[in-house]
Amino acid sequence: MSDALILGSGPAGLMTAILLAAEGRQVTLVDRDPPPPKGGGDDLYAGWKRPGVRQFSQAHLLLPGGFHLLAKESPESVDRMLDVGAVSHNLIAGAWHVGAIDGPREDDGRFETVAVRRPVLEASLFAVAEGHPGITVRRGLQVNRLSTKEPRAGQCSRVTGVACEGGEEINAELVIDASGRGASGAAMLRDVGLAPYEQRAEAGFRYYTRFFRSENLASRLPPWAGFQHDSVSILVLPGDSGTWSVTFVTSDRDQELRGLSNRDAWHRAIQLYPTEAHWAEGKPVTGVIATGGLRSAHRRLVVAGAPVVTGIVAVGDAWASTNPFFGAGMTTAFRHAALLRDTMRLVDTKDATAFSMTFAAATERHLLPLWHGFDDWDRHRLAEVDHEMMGQRYTTDDPFWQKRVGLEAARAKDPDVLRAVADVTGLLAGPEVLARPGLKERIAELSAGASRYHYPGPVRRELLAAVTAE
Ligand SMILES: Cc1cc2nc3c(=O)[nH]c(=O)nc-3n(C[C@H](O)[C@H](O)[C@H](O)COP(=O)(O)OP(=O)(O)OC[C@H]3O[C@@H](n4cnc5c(N)ncnc54)[C@H](O)[C@@H]3O)c2cc1C
Known part of the structure; x- marks a missing residue:
């Protein structure tokens, strides 16, 4: 029996597999889609069909926060990307030439990442996972059902493995739901009467x-x-x-x-x-x-202080997703994988309830505030777009939106503001860096009276x- 069965081999599943295998754990990675074809960037982009991920061919950027984590934990994945055409990219390099910014600084290296299309990035992680002796890769295998153990008195149900198409059952000490935005893991839980808490936005x-x-x-x-x-x-x-x-x-x-x-x-x-x-x-x-x-969505397997089910956790988009405008999905998924690895170091998965509670608490502490920030931005931006579609200007008293709009106006006008904004949007630091003494006042001053939109364009x-x- 594997220590962990990972349902889904996207960025979240792959990073989780790589991190857990590096700890000496036996991991089985299952995905319904085929493995990548051989070849370079164009072969991977055009030739790898992934119906399991709707956004597979869409625009993707790995933020510096995610890049640094990947480079630290799996440098061979980065080397592979560079071998097949990825290039180093500095998130703020384009802004160095904007008037007030006045060129690069010595410590701008923190904004480095790789420019790479999603299939190329994913194929590089896949090659590393596939080559690891601790990881068994099963591609082209659809998971249809979760196997559960009847609860003992006073306990909740426990997931013990999965049932795949063709009837094959795979058991594991822990099932890790990395099934992505479609959240098929959550649907399978509902099928066995175990409903996770779910919050979904109405529009997207x-x-x-x-x-x-x-x-x-x-x-x-x-x-x-x-x-x-x-x-x-x-x-x-x-x-x-x-x-x-x-x-x-x-x-x-x-x-x-x-x-x-x-x-x-x-x-x-x-x-x-x-x-x-x-x-x-x-x-x-x-x-x-x-x-x-x-649309943004967020799920929880611990509700009102107790797990709905144990033996299963969700990572990456299966846990939460938003409008991908800020490109945070893969970085969040990598962080989530690292949080899971760290939780497994602290708490034995055999102590199923303690494990579920500890991982849920770590997720809420480290990742949920980030999701709330994106979700709030989405809500305001959709309201703004709705107004614009009706020929109206959106106004709100919510200081969150006023600050976000202010940052857009101020970032081009001051090199320190630009870098603080890039620290936050690159997921290198939390929003507290924007509240540093002096900076907060400068942002307010530079954004005062600025128009909402800073680039020319047509009326609707x-x-x-x-x-x-x-
Ligand atoms: C338009 C768009 C643009 C984006 N741009 C960016 C960006 O610039 N930067 C960024 O970081 N993120 C971006 N994202 C977000 C990013 O794509 C996701 O965060 C990322 O894919 C999450 O990875 P994941 O592993 O959680 O899920 P996925 O990548 O969705 O992987 C889930 C996997 O589970 C498998 N699976 C599901 N159900 C089953 C089943 N029953 N049996 C077997 N296998 C199953 C699927 O085949 C799939 O391989 C974008 C998203 C969209 C929609």
């Missing part, structure tokens, strides 16, 4: 992405990845092998902009944004990749006309 976002390639443009970085406009946001993210992506982010409810999934409409639209338009001048590598239904009527034009 939709992404319309194209990838491009050009050796020249790839080196001209935008000052930051995300640009806010009235009813759309635009993301520009670097990738491996001379590629990068450009994404329109809309409200999922915005039916009028659904036409952005047509590549001509997408191109007419991007031309209207002078700061971002030149990023669509490279050689297109993909059509428009549209992904919707991106012009955008809709471009999207619907023949």
Whole structure:
């Protein structure tokens, strides 16, 4: 019997497997999708079909916080990425050339990460996991059901393993649900009458992405990845092998902009944004990749101070997910994997209740505040977009949103503010760095009276006309 059965071999499952195997634990990693094909960046991006992950081909950036964790815990994964076309990327390098920022500083190395498309990143972790003698990899195997043990008096049910298609049963001391945003692990718990607590937002976002390639443009970085406009946001993210992506982010409810999934409409639209338009001048590598239904969700297996079930924990997106605008998903997943490894060092998984409680408490302490911050931002931004769609300006007294809007205005105007913002958005530090004496006042001063949107773009009527034009 394995020490751990990991349901799902995405970034969360892979990192968990690598960290636990490094501790000498026997791990079985199960995923319904096939393994990666052989080859370099383009072979992996175009050739690896992963129907189990809807966003597999979407724009992804690994934040510096996640990169440093990966480089420390699995340097061979980073080496593999670099071997197949990933390149070093500094999160604030594009901003060094913005007027007030005045070039790089000696300690800007902390903002380093790798520019790499998601399939290439994942294939590198997969190769490391597959090569580890402590990890048994089972790809192309669908998990259908959780096996449970009847509870003894005064205890809750315990998961003892999984049942797969074809009837195979795999038992393990601990089942780790890394089944992603679709949360099939939570659904299987409901199937056996064990409902986790679940919080889901009513509305979400939709992404319309194209990838491009050009050796020249790839080196001209935008000052930051995300640009806010009235009813759309635009993301520009670097990738491996001379590629990068450009994404329109809309409200999922915005039916009028659904036409952005047509590549001509997408191109007419991007031309209207002078700061971002030149990023669509490279050689297109993909059509428009549209992904919707991106709502935030959060699940808990410990409710009112007691576990609903033991023998199972959830990590990564299976635990919680949000609008991916800030690119925190993989970094959160890596951190969660490290928290699980640390909990397993402290508490024996055989002491099932204590283990569930300790891991839940660590998750709530270290990761839940982060999720709440993203969820709050999503709620305000969706309300803002809803207002913009109706031709109105969004206002709120919530100091959270006023601070966030203020940071967008101030980051380009002061080198210390820029770095504090990058520390927080790069998941290198918590929001307390923005409250340092002197900095807080400077942010307030620099953002006072600033307009909401800092980059030129069309009014909504012009955008809709471009999207619907023949
Ligand atoms: C549009 C978009 C853009 C994003 N951009 C970024 C970004 O820039 N940076 C970033 O860090 N994050 C980004 N994310 C988030 C990131 O994709 C996720 O956080 C990440 O995939 C989470 O990894 P995971 O391992 O938890 O889940 P997943 O990657 O979803 O993996 C889950 C795995 O479980 C398997 N599985 C599920 N059910 C079963 C079953 N019953 N049997 C067998 N296998 C099963 C699936 O096949 C899959 O392989 C983005 C997300 C979206 C939607």
